[in-house]
Structures are given as C-alpha cells and as structure tokens.
Amino acid sequence: MPRASNAHKPDGLRDRINKLATRNGRSANSEIVAFIEQGIKKPTEADERLARIEAKLDALLSRMDGK
Incomplete structure (x- = not known):
C-alpha cells in the first residue's frame, strides 16, 4: 500500500491529528x-435537496400516470 504523503500541514494540524x-x-x-x-460518504446539502426534488417529481409523475 502506498505511503501517505508528507505534504506540508498547517501549524498545529499534526498535533490535532495525533490527539484525535x-x-x-x-x-x-x-x-x-x-x-x-x-x-466522502456524507451527503452534501445539494445531494439532499436533489433527493427531495427527485422524490417530489416521482410523486407528481405517479399522480399524472394515474389520471
């Protein structure tokens, strides 16, 4: 497995990471x-809004198909 980068970390970040x-x-x-x-796994606000819009659209299309 590749080794993590030794990229520059802002002051204090290394200590905070080590404590956590x-x-x-x-x-x-x-x-x-x-x-x-x-x-990466956490949905963003935009993802959540899109899911609500898609659900509303699906509901609307289902009602239209039923008429």
Missing part, C-alpha cells in the same frame, strides 16, 4: 483516512 488518533485508538494515517472517508 490517540483518542480513537488509530495511527495518525488511519485517522486521516477515516476523516476523508467520512467526508
């Missing part, structure tokens, strides 16, 4: 990966 990792029983790299995965 320790609290969660993970390595710093695993903490970063978990954070990224959580962000």
Whole structure:
C-alpha cells in the first residue's frame, strides 16, 4: 500500500491529528483516512435537496400516470 504523503500541514494540524488518533485508538494515517472517508460518504446539502426534488417529481409523475 502506498505511503501517505508528507505534504506540508498547517501549524498545529499534526498535533490535532495525533490527539484525535490517540483518542480513537488509530495511527495518525488511519485517522486521516477515516476523516476523508467520512467526508466522502456524507451527503452534501445539494445531494439532499436533489433527493427531495427527485422524490417530489416521482410523486407528481405517479399522480399524472394515474389520471
């Protein structure tokens, strides 16, 4: 598995990552990966709005088909 990048991190970020990792029983790299995965899986406000619009459209089309 490729190694994580040693990219520059803003001041204090490394310490914050290490504290979170320790609290969660993970390595710093695993903490970063978990954070990224959580962000990718979390639906955005736009995703949620689109889902509501699609549901309303489906309901409207179903009513039109029933007439």
